[in-house]
Amino acid sequence: MNTYDLVIRNAMIHTMDRDKRVINRGNVAVQGDRIAWVGEDLPDRCRGIQEIDADGMILFPGFIDTHIHIFQSFLKGLGADHRLIEWLNLSALPYGQIMTPRQHMLAAQLACMEALKSGCTSICEFFYTNQDPDLAHACIEGMRSTGIRSVFIRTFQDTGEEYGMPSIFIEPADRAMHEVEALRKRYHEDDMLSIWTGPDVTWSTTKQGYQTMLEYCQSENVRYSMHLKETEVDNEMCFRYYGKDIVDLLEEIGFLTDRMLAVHCVNLTPDDIRRFAEHGVSISHNPAPNLYLGSGIPPIPENLRAGVNVALGTDGxxxxNSTDMLETMKLAALIQKGIHRDASVITADQVIRMAACGGARAIGMEDRLGTLEIGKKADMILFDPRHLKSFPNHDAEATVVYASSEENIDATIVNGKIVYRKGNFECGITETELLREIAVEVEKMKAKMQG
Ligand SMILES: [Zn+2]
Known part of the structure; x- marks a missing residue:
């Protein structure tokens, strides 16, 4: 008798592998953290310590959220209907200065549990409230407590007061790299937690700052991410100080590499896209905040055609106003169809690939994540289309991208463990209890802001 840790029977399986293999009625076996078997049949006389009969459900690789600011989960709706710089000064920047470690920890649980509930198995936290190292520890602790796979990106700002960057966030880049090093030593990175760094935004980074960070990342083989060309302000600052376009500056200092994850990229030129493809830079496309802040719509089909790896993110x-990957996928498809006046310019299959395989490549884990194949990490979701919004289901990929919501996610499996199933989280935190604790902390946060 072959005994596996987990056996999922009778699911429609979208492997998202190179051959786009779909198994209409198949089985998956998991041993430890890995997929041990995917196929129409299972090995003879096989059983699972845990078994799921997935009849009527669809199995997909887990989605990867490549950009979020977790503490902002406490700030939904603040600064609504303002453009980026005004919005920042009404919400993220003032509140980011006063939130406590406990509030960061609860925000991490809120964001990660919503992510798990919307089919996301990995999340990349872009962390920039660096005034107190305990805030980072609390955030990491909160992420890890939910069972989600995490990338923690400890960023830095070494200028930017004239654009509103609070002085308590600003520090020399070499000191920031010291902090990154301390985090890497403390948390002993593994496949469940990686530590990266990155400049926060172009208007809070000096040329020397980019260079110091780059030297550290090259010598330590550390990946990095940054907000790039989200609005025209990014270039305005760069022209004023260095007399050139930000992508020109980054290319000149050797910053454009396959370790880089560039976020937003609304205003990329055809020449930028060509260089991203040439250097292997990945993009994190975040459609919701680009629309919400009126920043614009990035040239995603153009990037895909040029061979640039595109992943998806929710942003803070x-x-x-949410951390919902399913909604992000729908927006990513619809906005491109609308502005190009071409329904075929981006397909449901391409969007799911961005969320799964594109995300895996963007975080340097495409050999372990992004598809359902033997030997890969068992990160996957069971999608149940039998709900009012999503039934009948004629085309599984169209259903996931255009007609889904949290209620469709029956199970989320990370690293071989069922971390979410039918409304319950394996970590033991209940939604009711979490929201009650957050309500208390939000009142304290508001009182501190007024006082
Ligand atoms: Zn962001």
Whole structure:
């Protein structure tokens, strides 16, 4: 008798592998953290310590949210209907200065549990409230407590007061790299937690700052991410100080590499896209905040055609108001169809690939994540289309991208463990209890802001 840790029977399986293999009625076996079997049949006389009969459900690789600011989960709706710089000064920047470690921890649980509930198995936290190292520890602790796979990006700002960057966030880049190093030593990175760094935004980074960070990342083989060309302000600052376009500056200092994850990229030129493809830069496309802040719509089909790897992100909940990957996927498809006046310019299959395989490549884990194949990490979701919004289901990919919501996610499996199933979280935190604790902390946060 072959005994596996988990066996999922009778699911429609979208492997998202190179051959786009779909198994109409198949089985998956998991041993430890890995997929041990995917196929129409299972090995003879096989059983699972845990078994799920997935009859009527669809199995997909887990989605990867490549950009979020977790503390903003406490700030939903603040600064609504303002453009980026004004919005930042009404929400993220003032509140980011006063939130406590406990509030960061609860925000992490809120964001990660919503992510798990919307089919996301990995999340990349872009962390920039660096005034107190305990805030980072609390955020990491909160992420890890939910069972989600995490990338923690400890960023830095070494200028930017004239654009409103609070002085308590600003520090020299070499000191920031010291902090990154301390985090890497403390948390002993593994496949469940990676530590990266990155400049926050172009208007809060000096040329020397980019260079210091780059030297550290090259010598330590660390990946990095940054907000790039989200609005015209990014270039305005760069022209004023360095007399050139930000992508020109980054290319000149050797910053454009396959370790880089560029976020937003609304205003990329055809020449930028060509260089991203040439250097292997990945993009994190965040459609909700780009629309919400009126920043614009990035040239995603153009990037895909040029061979640039595109992943998806939700961004902070202060500029999205949720951490919902399913909604992000729908927006990513619809806005491109609309502005190009071409329904075929981006397909449901391409959007799911961005969320799964594109995300895996963007975080340097395409050999372990992004598809359902033997030997890969068992990160996957069971999607149940039998709900009013999503039934009948004629085309599984169209259903996921255009007609889904949290209620469709029956199970979320991370690293071989069922971390979410039918409304319950394996970590033991209940939604009611979490919201009650957050309500108390939100009142304290508001009182501190007024006082
Ligand atoms: Zn962001």
């Amino acid at each position: 909940a202060a500029s999205n």
